[in-house]
Amino acid sequence: MSNDVLVFAEQRDDRVHPAALQTVTPARALAEKTGGQVVACLIGDGLQAAAETVAQTGVDRIITISDPVLASYSATRYRTALAAAIAKIDPRIVLLSATFMGRDLAPRVAIRVGAALATDVVALEINAGGALDVRRPVYNGKAFCHVTLPKGRPAIASVRANTFPVPKGEGGATREPLAFEAAAGDDRMETTEIARTSGEVKDVTEADIIVSGGRSLKNEENFKIIYDLARELDAAVGASRAACDAGYQPHTRQVGLTGKTVTPKLYIACGISGAIQHLAGMRGSKTIVAINTDREAPIFKVADYGIAQDLFKVVPALTEEIRKLHGGP
Ligand SMILES: Cc1cc2nc3c(=O)[nH]c(=O)nc-3n(C[C@H](O)[C@H](O)[C@H](O)COP(=O)(O)OP(=O)(O)OC[C@H]3O[C@@H](n4cnc5c(N)ncnc54)[C@H](O)[C@@H]3O)c2cc1C
DSSP states (O other), rough: OOOOEEEEEEETTTOOOOHHHTTHHHHHHHHHOOOOOOOEEESSSSOOOHHHHHHTTOOSEEEEEEEEGGGSSOOOHHHEEEEHHHHHOOOOOEEEOOHHHHHHHHHHHHHTTTTTEEEEEEEEEOTTTTOOEEEEEEETTTTEEEEOOHHHHHEEEEOOTTSSSOOOOOOOOOEOOOOOOOTTTGSSSSSOOOOOOOSSSOOTOOOOOEEEEOOOGSGGGGGGHHHHHHHTTEEEEEEEEHHHHHTOGGGBBBSTTSBOOOOOOOEEESSSSHHHHHHHHHTTTTTEEESSSTTTTTHHHOOEEEEEOOHHHHHHHHHHHHHTTTTOO
């Protein structure tokens, strides 16, 4: 087994997921302890632009597995491809980001290569015995669980998005193509249709800032004030389940236990009560701002800044002030 740390650099259409770039930061810190290199693995078709992006993070080597059958994500083929990269590098540690793809792929690869796995981790270190210690949130983020992944076989961990910054490096990584060889069972699952949502507004899992609206917006049209603020802040728009169930926003924007888990730098909750199921999806945000007319609303218990006012007044006023700061009319 080598001392290297392998990072799965998730990409779509030659664009690397920001969360994947962030995993290079803990990978570098771990590689400094193990005395190995940071090796990125890109899987897809083409991959020139993606490799360039990954190189800028300062990884030492980049394995590219490019094949037309890998153009879009396939759980089985990507599993086979990543297992092949693991066989080539024989790394001590493999990091993925805990995105939808990472969550789907990590356990499949762990089974395939006989690795230990910890998911959704927020801290990683090599302990005195040389094993990988990780910390992961449990019980909707109310507690942390410490897990030690045993030595002697690869340790795989998926890392929670927005936990680490994207590192900046020299960009001189070597590129090493690896041919894709299909394995038995790869075609057991076929993608028949890819329905893309509009790319106009950012996805909540990719954004540094999220402006979220609740049932109190009353209808879809009123969400315009949330979108206006989001646009000024270059933010994504999120929503509570009540707002999504009422049809004000699509469920792809739902934040919470049965929606998406987000960890942005700034989360602005507009007219959201802060039910436990909503908090489960956003309490890991670095700074939380709550706007709610009810001073007793539970959202204020997790908020860093609270505004006990009518959102229909506060949100447009905020948008206006930020527009002025940006030099707008
Ligand atoms: C199994 C299960 C899973 C669930 N999963 C999720 C999930 O993933 N995500 C999720 O969000 N919920 C989830 N829920 C639902 C959750 O319990 C709440 O019902 C939901 O989060 C409430 O949404 P809300 O805060 O928008 O609405 P409400 O609870 O109706 O709150 C509206 C808030 O807006 C405030 N308000 C009203 N008017 C104004 C105004 N003009 N200006 C400012 N504030 C105003 C009110 O004071 C109130 O606090 C789940 C529930 C269950 C049972």
